[in-house]
Amino acid sequence: MEEELKQLLLWTTRSIEIVGIIVIVAGTIIATATFLRDRTAGNVANSFHRFRSGLGRAILLGLEFLVAADIINTVAIEPTLESVAVLAGIVLIRTFLSFSLEVEIEGRWPWRRARSTASELNRRTAGCPRLPDHRLMQRGMLPRPFPPHPCYTAG
Numbered sequence: 001m002e003e004e005l006k007q008l009l010l011w012t013t014r015s016i017e018i019v020g021i022i023v024i025v026a027g028t029i030i031a032t033a034t035f036l037r038d039r040t041a042g043n044v045a046n047s048f049h050r051f052r053s054g055l056g057r058a059i060l061l062g063l064e065f066l067v068a069a070d071i072i073n074t075v076a077i078e079p080t081l082e083s084v085a086v087l088a089g090i091v092l093i094r095t096f097l098s099f100s101l102e103v104e105i106e107g108r109w110p111w112r113r114a115r116s117t118a119s120e121l122n123r124r125t126a127g128c129p130r131l132p133d134h135r136l137m138q139r140g141m142l143p144r145p146f147p148p149h150p151c152y153t154a155g
Helices: 002-040 044-077 081-106 110-125 134-138
Strands: none
């Protein structure tokens, strides 16, 4: 019974690792295809940033799966002091890599995102009229198109 459970956990960790690899490979393919489509369509200005952002997000998500597989493998299959130390090193390296990718993609620390986004929006829209709910426009309850207000235009 114990050997069967160990085999099941081993199969589970390998499956999670494969999912992580598939996520990274698929994300790379999708980001590259989007990049090439943007370049051929003439949208050169944002194509590189979108490529790096998409690729970084795919790597981050894939890393999460790989870390989960490492945790299951270490805790359930090989719970030795040496394997726990190796896991700690792997998690530290992948956490550092995740933070680095997040900073590279977003341009700020992950814990500063919510605060800076909200304060940036409040600063830009201070004294501006409130926009109608976009869901009301989709349901046809407001005139379409709603006239844009200068406060909410990009720039």
